[in-house]
Amino acid sequence: MIMKPLSHERGVRAALRAVARRLMAPTGPAHSPVTTRRPAAHPTSGGRVALVGAGPGEVELLTLRAARLLGEADAVVYDRLVGDDILELIRPGAERYYVGKACGHHSVSQAEIGTLMVRLAGEGRSVVRLKGGDPGVFGRMGEELVALAEAGIETDIVPGISAASGAAAAMGIPLTDRSCAQRLHLVTAHGCRPDQAPDWPSLARRDETLVFYMGLSRASEIAHSLMAAGLPADWPMMLIANASLPDQQALIGTLGDMPARLAETCLPSPCLIMVGRVVALAADSPVLRKAGVSNRDRSDAGA
DSSP states (O other): OOOOOOOOOHHHHHHHHHHHHHHTTTOOOGOOOOOOOOOOSSSOOOOEEEEEEBBOOOOOGHHHHHHHHHOOOOOEOTTTTHHHHTTTTTTTTTTEEEOEEETTTSSSHHHHHHHHHHHHHTTTOOOEEEEOOOOOSSSSSHHHHHHHTTTTEEEEOOOOOOOHHHHHHHHTOOOBBBTTTTTTEEEEEOOSSSSOOOOOOHHHSSSSEEEEEEEEGHHHHHHHHHHHHTTOTTTTTEEESSTTTTEEEEEEEEETTTHHHHHOOOOOOEEEEEEEEEGOOOOHHHHHHHHHHHHHHHTTTOO
């Protein structure tokens, strides 16, 4: 069963943009951000880089600090998951550099992204490196921090609402729950090496929520592997794409029936996968009622 929430009012977005413009004025010393400074391996020209999380997609979920930095930046280096509503907050005249990555296709390599940021900051520019979700959660932030540190670039980190948090909120469920999920496990479905696979026995627990990032192409493998490791076929599983956006889509079922459901219903990538008993809480969520999903729809969807 595919579920799509109602679209948001555009007036609220306009109000957010107005707030962002007011925030463009530089903050005083009492509000200066904490920065990461390394001994310079090479002298820079006063530029700096902010690694900024854009949140799960909805512009209203962007942090105020992120909005302010977009309004101040000389250059913005951004990924494909950053939507147009957020890009509209970039200061007119600022340079834009698209470095998006899709499965099997990288427009710019990670090394080239690091080189680009170092060059721009070295020329004295204020740079925002804008990433979907939170930059520290499967966002390759560590690699970029290394490149910036080696060049002696002054760096800030601005966290964003993670994809996992955004997806759970959009579906009206918690990531943890005292009664059924005392643990939360974030897992990437794509390791650095082809032979790098998750430890399925350690993941097949009944007291935790599993969230798999970038897992659409491996959804069936994930379901079968968790069942082989001990979880029952009727264990709740959900796939959600474009979480928090008007075109959000979710597919709710179980480990046993999800491969067949997915074969019948095409979801866009990237897609987040959630496994655990918290998924079943979507059946009675007032958030889904607000989005126009009926009780029968939620029941049929396996929630």
